[in-house]
Amino acid sequence: MSDIMNDSIQHYIDSPARRASLYRRTLWVVSISQIFGGAGLAAGVAVGALLVQEMLGSEALTGFPAALFTLGSALAAYAVGRLSQRYGRRNGLTVGFLVGGLGAFSVIIAAITNSLILLFVSLFVYGAGTATSLQTRYAGTDLASKKQRATAVSITMVSTTFGAVAGPNLVGLMGSFALSIGIPKLAGPFILSGAAYILAGLCIFLFLRPDPYIVVKAIEAQEQHTANDSPAEVKESQDTRGIAVGATIMILTQMVMIAIMTMTPIHMEHHGHGLREIGLVIGAHIGAMYLPSLITGILVDKIGRTAMAVASGVTLLLAGIVAAVAPTDSLMLLIMALVLLGLGWNFGLISGTALIVDSTQSATRAKTQGSVDIFIAIAGATGGAISGMVVAGFSYATLSLVGGFVSLLFVPVMIWSRRKSIRQHYPQ
Numbered sequence: 001m002s003d004i005m006n007d008s009i010q011h012y013i014d015s016p017a018r019r020a021s022l023y024r025r026t027l028w029v030v031s032i033s034q035i036f037g038g039a040g041l042a043a044g045v046a047v048g049a050l051l052v053q054e055m056l057g058s059e060a061l062t063g064f065p066a067a068l069f070t071l072g073s074a075l076a077a078y079a080v081g082r083l084s085q086r087y088g089r090r091n092g093l094t095v096g097f098l099v100g101g102l103g104a105f106s107v108i109i110a111a112i113t114n115s116l117i118l119l120f121v122s123l124f125v126y127g128a129g130t131a132t133s134l135q136t137r138y139a140g141t142d143l144a145s146k147k148q149r150a151t152a153v154s155i156t157m158v159s160t161t162f163g164a165v166a167g168p169n170l171v172g173l174m175g176s177f178a179l180s181i182g183i184p185k186l187a188g189p190f191i192l193s194g195a196a197y198i199l200a201g202l203c204i205f206l207f208l209r210p211d212p213y214i215v216v217k218a219i220e221a222q223e224q225h226t227a228n229d230s231p232a233e234v235k236e237s238q239d240t241r242g243i244a245v246g247a248t249i250m251i252l253t254q255m256v257m258i259a260i261m262t263m264t265p266i267h268m269e270h271h272g273h274g275l276r277e278i279g280l281v282i283g284a285h286i287g288a289m290y291l292p293s294l295i296t297g298i299l300v301d302k303i304g305r306t307a308m309a310v311a312s313g314v315t316l317l318l319a320g321i322v323a324a325v326a327p328t329d330s331l332m333l334l335i336m337a338l339v340l341l342g343l344g345w346n347f348g349l350i351s352g353t354a355l356i357v358d359s360t361q362s363a364t365r366a367k368t369q370g371s372v373d374i375f376i377a378i379a380g381a382t383g384g385a386i387s388g389m390v391v392a393g394f395s396y397a398t399l400s401l402v403g404g405f406v407s408l409l410f411v412p413v414m415i416w417s418r419r420k421s422i423r424q425h426y427p428q
Contacts, residue, residue: 009218023212029208032207033097034159035163041193051184070381072127073380080093080095080128100132102194103126104190126193138369150305151301157346158290170192176188178191213365246372247375250349256341257316263391280335281331281334281338308350309414312346313410314344383403
């Protein structure tokens, strides 16, 4: 079996045309899985805080759902990264999605039994789906050339849009369906989340073969052997400075986005907006997170990682200001604020992801990507955990303004990166 697998991979090493065909097929498989992954993520995010508020009868801890599933995603990011490093993307991503689906169905059981402990544990496990959905973006870049990497990420994220927008907009329908079968209304969207994550995992398991990450590692290993590269030369190709910059961009972006997004449904409910309106706002937000990706990817590849990272910070600042000044009864301004929030996240994630891929070598890339996503998840957990406390102690406007101004930290980071003259193996 091993010899057959090696022969299969050798075909792609020897044939650039076969590699190009596998790259295109990988993008198709990853994109289809991300339609399901986006639905799994978005449906649960839209009502997680509301479910905790209903069960606790207080808003002080309503930021904990985001904190729990982002902490869970941190652990999952580590596990998926290590599994992908050792066994390939196919196995790592499949396990991650299936565990996320299990967590979603456990949330439903927790709601039925009114068990807070089970709810918190389930939300933590549910985070595996979030981490896996994010790490899936890397699979599309494995066989991409340097000038295709941001575009490859963007294609994957555009596909996520279809599920991500549909998820929140099905919140009301899933709530009604849940009530009809004796499940609490706010647990209904997690039925969709669980099914979507499991379908995403099955799609990866059945169709992501041969594994693009295993193929690219084999290709680079042969190239290094041919060139007689020494260990020291191979080690030099890992740009730790570029990794640090890319990670910082994505960490700050995630923290600001999660904090404001988490509290928006609570803010809206307190001012008379119903589940359908909340679903509309979150759906528009998640659409803005993913739908502009194709254009963003092209811009990142054409005008540079640095320029788009700065654009991310400016857009997040505008989002915070609009959210802070928007009248509580203005649905359109809330939509505008959350669209800007999603767009800023999109700019930051794609530019940061491209920097990470540019700065790593295939032999350790998956492990490094998983490690970076741990810190991204912890940042999101921190933003989610403190968001409820800030709103309870101050206001939603305060949270939005603070989040917006935190994004200005992008400026010194990018100035530092330029002054340090980051290596020329990725475009500036």
